[in-house]
Amino acid sequence: MMVSIPEYYEGxxxxxxxxxxxxxxxxxxxxxxxxPKLKTVYVLVRHKAGKNSQERVEEMISCKLFDRLRDEQPEFNEKIIAVASDLTEVDMALSEEDKENLINCTNIIFHCAATVRFNEILRDAVQLNVIATQQLLFLAQKMKNLDVFIHVSTAFAYCNRKHIEEVVYPPPVDPKKLIDSLEWMDDSLVNDITPKLIGDRPNTYTYTKALAEYIVQLEGAKLNVAIIRPSIVGASWKEPFPGWIDNFNGPSGLFIAAGKGILRTMRASNNAVADLIPVDVVINATIAAAWYSGVNRPRNTMVYNCTTGGTNPFHWGEVEYHVISTFKRNPLEQAFRRPNVNLTSNHLLYHYWIAVSHKAPAFLYDIYLRITGRSPRMMKTITRLHKAMMLLEYFTSNSWEWNTDNVNMLMSQLSPEDKKTFNFDVRQLHWAEYMENYCMGTKKYVLNEEMSGLPAARKHLNKLRNIRYGFNTVLVILIWRIFIARSQMARNIWYFVVSLCYKFLSYFRASSTMRY
Known part of the structure; x- marks a missing residue:
């Protein structure tokens, strides 16, 4: 019998x-x-926006995410020690005192820091995702009591492959040679060669995460290392409460734009697998992976593909349906239009809908704002939205197959009690319920909208519906007066189409009556 997960982390x-x-x-x-018997968590935090490391940590733990922990363990903050550090600086900008303390005391490392910006310039992406990982590994090699080094990567590190095993693949380029080259290249040269370097990968994020994995395997050869690869990380499933999310990154921003009625069309395949993974599922698997490696000390680097597509598949067409239906029942405040999104993989159709559903309404609304003496903003919003959509197109239009044998093995090693406390079995995930909680989480925790405002939001949505019906009626009348009423041929075609529709409806009604 292995020790339980809480027992392993004790002290x-x-x-x-x-x-x-x-x-x-x-x-x-x-x-x-x-x-709860964990001794200390050393948190590496850099100074930012005039706040030192301690102030940033205090601000962070004051948020709603920590409310449950605050109730159960009021003194939890005493276990958190903020360490001033900057991963982009030499030796991570650690003081000698802090470095010595970490070398002597650290038992487990969780390396979660990275840039998650898909369009980060290559130099910065290498610095944050590769060099910072390398520096942390150099420090880990000096640690006297280190049990485990956990590196959080991404399931899309090798997205140029359709089938991805739980192994570290050969890197696209030798990371050390790339790092040396970037030292003498100027920014313009780096930007020029970036497309050739990343090749068939969609962005610098996935490219540098693949390099970081190789660095972990290389520099961590004498360490006890494990790599966690989550897919598209979304709102929490259950813990500390359903639907918690605090950012616009990834699909969250698109969900909000859809709920506001700004996002009307998107390039995506309805049948492509949307490999969303709740954040608490990833975290539970990460904590369990450190426990397993710490207790069993496996010979090779353990890699865990933390994904849902192969076990509990959910498609982008289904995502769109649940997002729209949720926001129609529980609308966001001050929506621009009624929620409705059209997914298409057709290039021409996509650009048609962009022009008709995005740019034209935004242009007209900005004219209205100018007339009423306000600053136009909708075209800028649409431009930012299109940039975000372009970054996600690759992932909403393709599907991958991930091997999850190690994840399944890890799950089988947990005791019944640990399976309840650290649940990462995505077979139990009910997508309709999760998506509703996700959407409501964006409303409550990202936009800070109170549930008491729902009646007013629903009233506003009904008003938008009536405006839309009125506009469509006026448009039909104008088309009739300008084009159809003046042409006998157009009238004949119109009457023919109307009669066909009438016959179809009559047949459908008669069939329904007979079945009844």
Missing amino acids: KNVLLTGATGFMGKVLLEKLLRSC
């Missing part, structure tokens, strides 16, 4: 990077809440 000192990020926050909260 341990954890080093966490990326704690102020989405996944890092959830990991910190879950560790402290479910492993």
